[in-house]
Amino acid sequence: MQNLVARVRKGGTDGEALRPMPAARDGSRTKRPIDIAQLRLIAKVARMYHEGGVRQPQIATELSLSQARVSRLLRQASEIGVVRTVVTLPPGVYTDLEEQLQEKFNLRDAVIVDADGARGQVVPALGAATAQYLNSTLTGGEVLGVSSWSATLLAAAEVMPARSTSPLDRVVQIVGGHGDPSVQVQANRLTGELAAVTGARPVFLPAPGLVSSPALRRALVKDASIGDVMKSWKELDLALVGIGSLEPSPLLRQSGNALTEAEQDQLRNAGAVGDVCLRFFDVNGVTVKTSLDERVMSITPADLMQVPRRVGVAGGASKGKAIRAALRGAWVNVLVTDLDTARGLVEDTEARPADLLSAEGLGASCFRLWSLLRSPRAQPRPGGRKRYVMRFVTVRIDGKIRAVRSDDDAPGRLRDQSARTSP
Numbered sequence: 001m002q003n004l005v006a007r008v009r010k011g012g013t014d015g016e017a018l019r020p021m022p023a024a025r026d027g028s029r030t031k032r033p034i035d036i037a038q039l040r041l042i043a044k045v046a047r048m049y050h051e052g053g054v055r056q057p058q059i060a061t062e063l064s065l066s067q068a069r070v071s072r073l074l075r076q077a078s079e080i081g082v083v084r085t086v087v088t089l090p091p092g093v094y095t096d097l098e099e100q101l102q103e104k105f106n107l108r109d110a111v112i113v114d115a116d117g118a119r120g121q122v123v124p125a126l127g128a129a130t131a132q133y134l135n136s137t138l139t140g141g142e143v144l145g146v147s148s149w150s151a152t153l154l155a156a157a158e159v160m161p162a163r164s165t166s167p168l169d170r171v172v173q174i175v176g177g178h179g180d181p182s183v184q185v186q187a188n189r190l191t192g193e194l195a196a197v198t199g200a201r202p203v204f205l206p207a208p209g210l211v212s213s214p215a216l217r218r219a220l221v222k223d224a225s226i227g228d229v230m231k232s233w234k235e236l237d238l239a240l241v242g243i244g245s246l247e248p249s250p251l252l253r254q255s256g257n258a259l260t261e262a263e264q265d266q267l268r269n270a271g272a273v274g275d276v277c278l279r280f281f282d283v284n285g286v287t288v289k290t291s292l293d294e295r296v297m298s299i300t301p302a303d304l305m306q307v308p309r310r311v312g313v314a315g316g317a318s319k320g321k322a323i324r325a326a327l328r329g330a331w332v333n334v335l336v337t338d339l340d341t342a343r344g345l346v347e348d349t350e351a352r353p354a355d356l357l358s359a360e361g362l363g364a365s366c367f368r369l370w371s372l373l374r375s376p377r378a379q380p381r382p383g384g385r386k387r388y389v390m391r392f393v394t395v396r397i398d399g400k401i402r403a404v405r406s407d408d409d410a411p412g413r414l415r416d417q418s419a420r421t422s423p
Contacts, residue, residue: 034080045070046077094339100346101335105327108309108334109133115315115338122315122338127155130313130336134240135160138167138198142237145174145299145307146191147277148209150242152313157193166199172232174239174304175277176209176297194240205229207297209278210259214294226297233299239307241332243314244275245322259292266290274322276312276331277304283321285329301331309334315341324348 034042045063048054049070056074060067077083098110111133115125130153146153171194188204195202207226211217220226246264259267270290271282277298280288287301304310312332314323320341326332327345337345 039082042073042077042080042082045073046083049074050083094342097339097342097346101342104346105335106330106333107327109137110334110342111336112339112342113336115340123152124155126152126313126315126336126338127157128159130156130240130311131160133311133334133336135163138163140165140167141169142167143170143172143232143235144168144194144198144200145172145233145236145239145241146194147239147241147298148173148175148190148205150190150313152315153240153242154190156240156313157190157197160194160197162197163199168195168198168200170203170232171195171198171200172203172229172236173205174233174236174241174299176205176207176211203229203232205297209297210292211295211297214291217295217297220297233303234306236303236307238309238311239299239304240311240313241276241304243312243319243323243326243332244278245319246272246274247318263292267292273325274319276326279304281325281329281331283325283328285325285327285331287329305330311336313337317341320344 041063045059045065048059048062049056054062056067056070059065060070063070065073074083078085092114094112094114098112101107101110101112111129113125113129115122134156171191173191191202191204194200205226207220211220221230246259246268267280267288267290270280270288272280272288272290273283274281278296279298279301280290280292282288310332311334312323312326313336314326315336315338317340323335323337323341324345327335
């Protein structure tokens with residue numbers, strides 16, 4: 001490799017001579033300084049192409065260069081910083097903030113719309129953004145699950161452009177759509193309109209979102225028409241859901257599916273801050289178990305988490321805590337929200353209460369682990385081979401380890417996985 005050669009310009013003319021270029025110790029070619037004549041030519045070609053809009057063949061003709069050399073000069077202009085690429089975001093586009101949201105909450109995608117933070121403008125703005133997102137990302141033959149009783153999702157259905165080809169196979173209700181007759185049409189219209197504009201087949205859930213008793217729910221689930229819909233929830237490719245707070249929306253309140261004050265208090269006392277499809281969760285996004293679960297007619301958390309793309313649509317100051325919790329619990333992995341809410345989510349440095357262990361709690365966890373390792377259960381048996389799996393939950397806040405919880409604090413105990421043999 002010692003006889004590598006480089007073409008080097010002579011005194012600013014087009015004449016070129018062959019001059020050996022020594023190889024570096026690592027085998028790479030050593031770069032020589034660019035003389036002023038070469039820099040002048042690079043700058044001239046770059047200005048003609050980028051500022052003057054002159055095409056490469058014309059530049060080659062005017063400067064008596066080969067087109068291949070013009071291409072090399074343009075590439076060199078980028079490499080040495082003569083030409084720099086700067087992306088300037090147009091007004092109303094917030095891709096930088098969207099990327100921060102994706103990174104912080106491990107999202108597949110995020111869509112942010114500027115709605116000036118006013119409630120009267122948030123709903124139509126989010127609806128339009130959701131319609132545009134769906135229109136650009138639906139690929140064909142997918143099964144879409146959609147929750148009922150969401151004014152924002154209804155706004156998306158109303159502005160969703162019709163497609164000449166069918167990007168969806170079915171649109172399936174994943175929350176009961178029956179309710180007060182005066183507003184029930186709204187819930188069914190959401191599913192019906194999305195199916196109509198996408199050319200899909202609508203699949204309605206002929207039941208209320210919240211029934212009066214667990215016995216009634218058990219009876220409804222046995223009905224074939226309802227059971228078939230619930231089976232189709234396992235076939236969803238994406239889900240379109242709203243994110244609710246404990247305070248029911250006007251549409252949900254009118255539907256007759258809203259919680260009573262006593263039921264809201266029950267959930268609040270259990271730590272609930274929001275819901276997706278009437279499945280409630282706490283500030284960390286962990287499912288809150290109450291007796292209400294036995295009366296809800298909607299997709300289960302387990303089935304929802306199996307949906308590859310879960311699009312959550314919500315915004316406004318009143319939804320901030322619920323949205324944050326839904327993201328923490330991975331209830332959604334795509335978020336459509338407004339600018340003010342997105343900024344609050346990105347700038348939020350609030351630690352989750354469950355993540356903070358006191359020194360006493362951390363010490364107790366370590367003592368329990370030490371006790372487990374010293375217990376007779378942890379000692380090898382004669383002739384046996386022992387292998388253990390110990391699970392820990394390491395909590396990181398701002399990149400630093402702040403707490404470690406032993407297996408007594410987290411799911412998964414110290415388990416004996418021995419392949420025992422007879423002595």
